Amino acid sequence: HTPRSTAAAHTGASSLSLRSHTCGELRPHHVGGSVTLCGWVQYLRQDLFVILRDFSGLAQVLIPQEESASHLKAMLCDLTTESVVKVTGTVRRRPAGQENKGMPTGEIEVLAESVEVLNVCCTLPFEIKDFVKKSEALRMKYRYLDLRSSQMQRNLRLRSQLVMRMREFLCKEHGFVDVETPTLFKRTPGGAKEFVVPSREPGRFYSLPQSPQQFKQLLMVAGVDRYFQVARCYRDEGSRPDRQPEFTQVDIEMSFVEQAGILSLVEGLLAHSWPAEKGPVQVPFQTMTYEEAMRDYGVDKPDTRFCMKLMDLSPVFSSTQIEFLRSALSQPAGSVQAICVPSGVKLFSAKDLEELKQTAKTQFRQELSVVLVRADGTLKSPLKKLLSASATEEMLQGTGAQPGDLLLLAAGALHAVRPLLGKLRLQCAELLESRGMSVRDPSAFHFLWVVDFPLFLPKEEDPEQLESAHHPFTAPRPEDTHLLYTEPHKVRGQHYDLVLNGCEIGGGSIRIHKASEQLHVLKSVLKEDPSLLSHLLEALDSGAPPHGGIALGLDRLVSIMVGAHSIRDVIAFPKSFRGHDLMSCAPDLVSDEELQSYHISVNWPAEQEGGEEGK
Template sequence: MYFPSWLSQLYRGLSRPIRRTTQPIWGSLYRSLLQSSQRRIPEFSSFVVRTNTCGELRSSHLGQEVTLCGWIQYRRQNTFLVLRDFDGLVQVIIPQDESAASVKKILCEAPVESVVQVSGTVISRPAGQENPKMPTGEIEIKVKTAELLNACKKLPFEIKNFVKKTEALRLQYRYLDLRSFQMQYNLRLRSQMVMKMREYLCNLHGFVDIETPTLFKRTPGGAKEFLVPSREPGKFYSLPQSPQQFKQLLMVGGLDRYFQVARCYRDEGSRPDRQPEFTQIIDISDVFRNTEIGFLQDALSKPHGTVKAICIPEGAKYLKRKDIESIRNFAADHFNQEILPVFLNANRNWNSPVANFIMESQRLELIRLMETQEEDVVLLTAGEHNKACSLLGKLRLECADLLETRGVVLRDPTLFSFLWVVDFPLFLPKEENPRELESAHHPFTAPHPSDIHLLYTEPKKARSQHYDLVLNGNEIGGGSIRIHNAELQRYILATLLKEDVKMLSHLLQALDYGAPPHGGIALGLDRLICLVTGSPSIRDVIAFPKSFRGHDLMSNTPDSVPPEELKPYHIRVSKPTDSKAERAH
């Protein structure tokens, strides 16, 4: 029983100097927990039967008597098996002599993935049979006793990494899928990364880790919030999308430097992901202000019309005519847009279907703006601003994929490229009524200090103090400086956004009592860990994920509830008629 030893370690940890927390508390807690552990310890509480983990054994353990517990990973010809625990694998030799018949029987008959406990001696593998790829590859265990702790039934799939299985099957038997090397690696790395973040924030910078409630009040426009009926007739809690109000209230409460690894609830149903795309491209509208090319003229004559281009370095060398043809078809099919390709040859001559319509001055200006080199390809498009940007962003990725299949090294798969996105607009026109405004981020984001005057004249032009962090093209986090002035917050909510401020009266009131200027950032942990581990889906970095439709396939959740259990919550199910049900799907 190493209870007292962990207590000493705990105490050493607790005793590190911490400003203003009273030292005697730790000392006293430690001494008395130690005493309690030294009193009667019932015989069955010596749980730890293993002396070592499977993965830790090395040549330095040679000759030691060990007891190991683990899953049978693999067995060969009833002569040896490989035992696995969370720490790794070790080879176990099944005894063949008559006197150990019962041990042999246990180890030979237990199905793969059963849990066994073995005791024996660490010995060297015979010369030439070492396995340098295995950390425990120099040793093996000569078994003396064995016990079957739990047998395993026939598995629905093999746990080995190379066996392909559908994601639905993996989710249904999640507890088996978790045994795979990849899931073990992902979840353990996640745990370590979160721990390092905590150490950095708490230990180095004095941040305070505070849990905020998840049963709270609806936020305005919180249509995507799950509802939780209470025992009071007609009254509901809501599972908040984020602790955003609490973050601000903690700042008002003087809990400077707060952080939390928070659970956020978004009832997104089966709505497609509406993530906006950000692309860097170059606007060349001014070059073609007086062009003779028909579709460019057309585009520029419209209100949000623009001419945009991207340059594909060395495209002329690696892209074939038919590649460009398929790019033009893609643009026409998916975006209803025309694409003009321009090939630059060695002497920077232009090779394009419209080469004759581009004046020399336009050509030189284009070369200057696009910083083109020999053998580049330029792709031009024209049309409505957002559409043109989305198309070229897509094409940039498509061309990169094409060039990489031709052997050009463009993107380092081990590289992490971070990017900050700033200067977002504070407001956007409402989709359903473009004359009204809605917040681009959320209504608590502060305007850019230089743009405050615009709120009263041209609010659409005001920039916000909202920032996003992008990693390898994926948004992994974002945040903002918040409004700390109650008057400004009221003006934005009531006058500009026409929101009902009653639901937020507690927050507005809090701002009135000396709220300090404050801001923060939130990282999307699932997506970040996904990018770091190179996982194809966030479901690969979450222990028990829901399916795309919000189902838990392992336990069949959500599920029906008998009417008598709904009674205390004063709700009834109103089944939709068939036609309604169809519309809902």
């Protein structure tokens, strides 16, 4: 057999390998040494140099020009780009004046002494250069080429390192146990977004769970004390932009803990695992109640990197004669709210203003009033002639609007007006940035806890009925528990969301740990059939400890961390927005015969659907 050294004789990125060094690690202190590199031909230059690439970077290989090395020269000059070679040679300092300051290995080059062509590359559908813009469909179809870009290499490696540090923090510093939970599970009552998996028993299906929620709670009942898992989760939402049918969450659950303990744990987790090059994470994170978030930002996941908060102008218009404002204020929870866009007068065009109004109309069915504060302090607005001098004065004072600023006003019920202005606030920030104004620092990471959510919300289709704001296992705030039995719509839950730069990247709660309370919530408040969760109710009755936890959306977290546009840029093999794997063409047809053992058959629609995407 091949003789081999004992294990762990070498460590590092080139251990146990055909190469002695990686391309990107060579520096002047290697000069004079003999090295063996393995990599891809990035390009050839003037029959003099081969630029060799591996995951770590580029190295310049000098092609010997002497007659005695003509065979070597011919071999190297024949190479197609992206072919794979092994080069052995001597590291030399580049001649004076030929250094490349922009290249980490730019002070050295490797004089080739022997070469082995490990594989020849045929013509590719696109070049592997970072500046080559490819269509998304082409990138997905040839994902194994797309992943060769330095950006994708960096993203995957940063993700791996982040998760490793998270594991170390949880396992080694806080005694968590990494437990794998099943993904072939039972369908959740009402789990419309769960994929089903036919079994070999007629009519019986597993389902792929959206999270390990039930299992993590059962592990607490089981006395595991502290559980975590980097868990694969599934959600069948059909086609949705920047969602994936399978995704990953960092799933955490602890016993004998209160809300504050979980928040501190997660702060420590992120501070510990955040890459040094992305700057330190400040802890503790800012905390805001749901009510404060809605009041100030019009949304439950505010982007706190910039201000432009919602302002309540209701007092200004309390005795207004302006009909639509008076009518708005007279309805239940009626309000007049505004945001002030700095420099909006100069930076926004009439078309921009029209687009903001269109957003209000089409997405929110509301009217938007626009007030421009001219450089000289006078107003330009349809409202102008309807406003008294004192109201104008109060409005400008109340909003702090300066000459050149733009005011956007909306009037109506709070639950309608706030989301509208919350949305316009973000839209204005984007517009300002597209006009060159610095609104949000792209290198800043603003973490924020949102807490004190309502435990139940009125059902959209039947506002008399309540549904869980998050899920039915969330415990009420202790001081609100009595309201469960009298005024459940007033109960606030021990739920917390973690928001980063305006994106929800995690959520969790302290759970109900008493069976009687859980039964009351399921049966009396939510009017659900508790028998579907009988195993969980039984478990709570068998000595369940107080417990709570959180799940962090890893794909989204990493995408914000690396500044990617889409979570597809931090997933090795993502699906397209239609849920297709464009490389292997999944999902695919399966023969009737193959389906037979699962006792299912396909209901073909009368008319066939359209063609495939990306073709």
